[in-house]
Amino acid sequence: MKKLLVIIPTYNEASNIGTLVSEIFLVSKKVPQWTFEVLVVDDNSPDGSADIVRKMQSRNRKLHLLTGPKTGYGKAYLRGFDWALSKKTYDAFLMMDADFSHDPKAIPSLLKAIDNGADYVIGSRYVNGGVIAEDWSLIRGHMSRGANWFAHLLVGTIGVTDFTGGFKAIRYSALKELNLSNIRASGYVFQVNLLHEFSHKGFKITEVPITFRNRQAGVSKMRWQDVIEFIYLTYRLNPESRVRRLVRFGFVGAGGTVVNLVVISTLIRIFHWAVLPADAIAIETSIVSNFLLNYFYTFRASITSPSKGYTDTVDVIILKLLKFNTVMFGGASISFIIFSLSYKLLGLTYLTADLIGIVAAMGLNYWLNVRVIWGLVDD
DSSP: OEEEEEEEEESSOTTTHHHHHHHHHHHHTTOTTEEEEEEEEEOOOTTOHHHHHHHHHTTOTTEEEEEOOOOOHHHHHHHHHHHHHHHOOOSEEEEOOTTSSSOGGGHHHHHHHHHTTOSEEEEESSSTTOEEOTTSOHHHHHHHHHHHHHHHHHHOOTTOSOSSOOOEEEEHHHHTTSOGGGOOOOSTTHHHHHHHHHHHHTOOEEEEEOEEOOOSSSOOOOOHHHHHHHHHHHHHHOTTSHHHHHHHHHHHHHHHHHHHHHHHHHHHHTSOOOHHHHHHHHHHHHHHHHHHHIIIIITGGGSEETTTEEOOOHHHHHHHHHHHHHHHHHHHHHHHHHHHIIIIISOOOHHHHHHHHHHHHHHHHHHHIIIIISOOOOO
């Protein structure tokens, strides 16, 4: 018989925790091939949540309690994982909130996915068949969908619809392979961080539909600090996300402009070159500079091997440089055409027309860099 540990973080959940624990053990009777245990990780709740669990422990040896200072949702789970992994007796763990937004009756469907070979099972609100309660506030609903979209854009785990959900089942053998010290999140971005770690390791990730309900009692623990941490850490999780590559590409382009200005100013003012040849040299110097920065900085993942580093031969690098020159001159031509049309035909100011041309050229240059020069086909 397999053993499951249900891990529940709590802070001021006295109105929910007792009923939730009881319901979980009732559900366990419907899954006879699994033995259930429950670990409540309480952040020293002032409302007596831990005292309720202690009273229940006197009648149930399968109920466990960890207490500690309030360090956040994610840190509570990490404490629970450390405790559980040290026991070496469980086959799987299940994560769920204490506020009844996760229905204990859905636990068997998550465990079925584990039985079918999944390493990481997400109870998803957004996969086909998933449902969100109608009484969930409009603001929370938009925040959830926005956070989910943001995480999908930056983390990019293929095939996942619910990046932020907290109702999950995890195989013990998979969790012990993770370096949990890589997870820096303390708030709700912990869920995205954990998903990224499992995806990065190549574990089998599965989603099952659930009905997500509004909390039954108590108040939400979401803080503005959690929102800020979510944005910051989600952005930093995947250095090779399309958004971060685009940001790097923009920085490189700005740097190329500086190089161009420095070179042309030096040639004209110090060496007294004529304007046209000085401008030509400045343009080509900035193009070579941009190429090298993109090679070693922006698109490094597409041309490096984890074990061998940079593997391109000299002739390959030269060919890419020639392609890069062509792309950059093509982008400049597009920018000039759009500038001319916007300025002369549409009557826009020259600054507005120039900005439109620059943005259009940057978008085209980025797309051509991704597809033609660096060979990334996932964008």
